Amino acid sequence: MKYHTAPGDPLPHCAVFSVTTLTRRFPEPATVPAGALWVLVSGQGVAIRDGDIPQIYAESGPSPAVPVTGPVEYLGHRGTTPCYAAELPEDIPLPEGRVIVGVRELYGRIPDEDVAIAAFAVRMIASAKASRFCGRCGTKTVPVLTERAKRCPACGLVVYPRISPAIIVLITRGEECLLARSPRFPNGMHSVIAGFVEPGETLEHAVHREVKEEVGLVVKNIRYFASEPWPFPDSLMIGFIAEYAAGEIEIDNNEIVSAGWFGRDALPPLPAPMSISRALIDRWVERGNLRH
Structure with a gap:
């Protein structure tokens, strides 16, 4: 492990x-x-x-x-x-x-x-x-044996495996946490808020933007939790914990179809244990249990 x-x-x-x-x-x-x-x-x-x-x-x-x-x-x-x-x-x-x-x-x-x-x-x-062909001139690429990359023999462009950074955040409000449903989830399953980082953003900016866009809330006290290379297909998930600051839940009806506040003793079906989303939720549950 x-x-x-x-x-x-x-x-x-x-x-x-x-x-x-x-x-x-x-x-x-x-x-x-x-x-x-x-x-x-x-x-x-x-x-x-x-x-x-x-x-x-x-x-x-x-x-x-x-x-x-x-x-x-x-x-x-x-x-x-x-x-x-x-x-x-x-x-x-x-x-x-x-x-x-x-x-x-x-x-x-x-x-x-x-x-x-x-x-x-x-x-x-x-x-x-x-990356079989160069995105700049269309020539077939060749492996670079000295690093994990492909090189265009015609124009010299070097292409590295794509990594797509994404934030994932557990939002707490007192003894509750916010969980939401994506239309892609299995029936009944809820998870935390996540989204890709856009060009020009910091990770913290991405947290604020994604939370506001998807559920209409403002958060504060953003703290780093952990990261996870998520190969579906090429994400790097950067996990955070944040606190509710203001606002009422307003779902975007695109990425999110429902959302709500849940206590530790009334959680809906959750993501698989292998995911960082589940690790964030489990950490919050266990931390609450440690106080009792």
Whole structure:
């Protein structure tokens, strides 16, 4: 388990998708070494060897029976062993004994470290596919072996994997917290306010703007909580806790379809435990329990 704890805070956040068990060694190998581990990617999932203890790694990579038509991406070293991601073609049978499982569905079935690597593999394959051609001149890009990037051999543009910063904030008012529903959520589920940071904004400005836009409230005393690389598809979630300052709830009926104040003993269905949104709510609940 990988924990991130603010100074003086005994209640940690487990950043499930933080890749801490791979070390990046640059320059990366010019060719894939023998004995490398592979994560075989298909869409938003990976091909696992199913069983009592599912396994995301393949000790032999793509072969004539499992050809690769898409990118191959160096992920890093797992101990002394290099690890790669490759995309499986959609129109061929899976390797024997393997099934495709979405990254979210892997949570709780395999160690968090492997969930993070599976998500990272999916993310890097998607990034490679999105940067195959230069956005400035259209030339096919080539890998940069000395860092995680692609370079245009014609105009020299260097493209790095996209990271989209987003704020996520728990708002408290006395012994209540604000929870809201997005139209994308499963039936009944509520969560905290979140949104992407816009160009020219600070993180704090983004908190104020998103809260005002989505639920019409003014907040104060914004405090950093923790962060989480959220690979759906490329967010970095930066978590905060804030206090209600003024205003009445006015939902935007776009990002939010309902919102309300909830006490600790009357919470609605919540996000999955793997999420930073759930970590924010759990932290607030547990902090309240510590006072009693």
